[in-house]
Amino acid sequence: DAKTTQPPSMDCAEGRAANLPCNHSTISGNEYVYWYRQIHSQGPQYIIHGLKNNETNEMASLIITEDRKSSTLILPHATLRDTAVYYCIVRRSGGGFKTIFGAGTRLFVKA
Amino acid sequence: EPEVTQTPSHQVTQMGQEVILRCVPISNHLYFYWYRQILGQKVEFLVSFYNNEISEKSEIFDDQFSVERPDGSNFTLKIRSTKLEDSAMYFCASSEALAGYTDTQYFGPGTRLTVL
Numbered sequence: 001d002a003k004t005t006q007p008p009s010m011d012c013a014e015g016r017a018a019n020l021p022c023n024h025s026t027i028s029g030n031e032y033v034y035w036y037r038q039i040h041s042q043g044p045q046y047i048i049h050g051l052k053n054n055e056t057n058e059m060a061s062l063i064i065t066e067d068r069k070s071s072t073l074i075l076p077h078a079t080l081r082d083t084a085v086y087y088c089i090v091r092r093s094g095g096g097f098k099t100i101f102g103a104g105t106r107l108f109v110k111a
Numbered sequence: 112e113p114e115v116t117q118t119p120s121h122q123v124t125q126m127g128q129e130v131i132l133r134c135v136p137i138s139n140h141l142y143f144y145w146y147r148q149i150l151g152q153k154v155e156f157l158v159s160f161y162n163n164e165i166s167e168k169s170e171i172f173d174d175q176f177s178v179e180r181p182d183g184s185n186f187t188l189k190i191r192s193t194k195l196e197d198s199a200m201y202f203c204a205s206s207e208a209l210a211g212y213t214d215t216q217y218f219g220p221g222t223r224l225t226v227l
Binding site: 032034036038041042043044045046049051087093094095096097098099100101102103 | 148156202216
């Protein structure tokens with residue numbers, strides 16, 4: 001599985017958009033970009049995933065560059081409850097492939 | 112919304128004792144996983160399970176560990192003789208594994224295992 005690089009921490013003001021970057025320059029054609037987050041020591045929570053098109057759901061938007069070597073997770077209106085560690089993960093499609101977690105980005109949303 | 116559940120939320124045991132951590136995956140899911148997270152460290156893969164067999168295991172998953180799906184709903188992780196270094200949060204996950212689709216893994220809330 002491809003390696004990802006994320007900044008260790010970021011701050012965001014409450015109500016503003018949080019843009020979390022991720023580099024995955026060695027991504028393969030059959031690998032998807034997944035984002036999870038972990039609040040305190042709770043279980044990782046799935047946010048969104050994509051292959052090459054931009055994706056949006058009720059939680060976030062995912063922007064993937066045309067060459068697929070980087071992506072950005074956007075939380076459009078961050079709240080204090082969005083303070084968490086955010087993981088960008090690249091993984092092959094299909095069942096059974098393990099998820100490899102890095103250190104992620106610790107996002108602090110401040111009032 | 113369906114979710115993965117785990118019991119107990121916190122388990123305290125003495126070193127050398129056996130523990131069984133329980134998980135109820137999402138009902139139509141076919142792949143099951145265990146991960147662990149030692150305090151302050153990354154989430155680590157332990158094992159994946161499909162069709163009543165282990166699909167993949169990490170080097171952490173040695174002979175002390177075993178997994179089982181004893182019935183149609185539960186998925187368990189057994190640690191035969193616990194060590195101090197087994198103290199961690201243990202997360203169960205499951206995925207649907209439809210052919211031709213991406214396979215999103217959904218995680219449970221975790222069991223905090225404390226070995227004294």
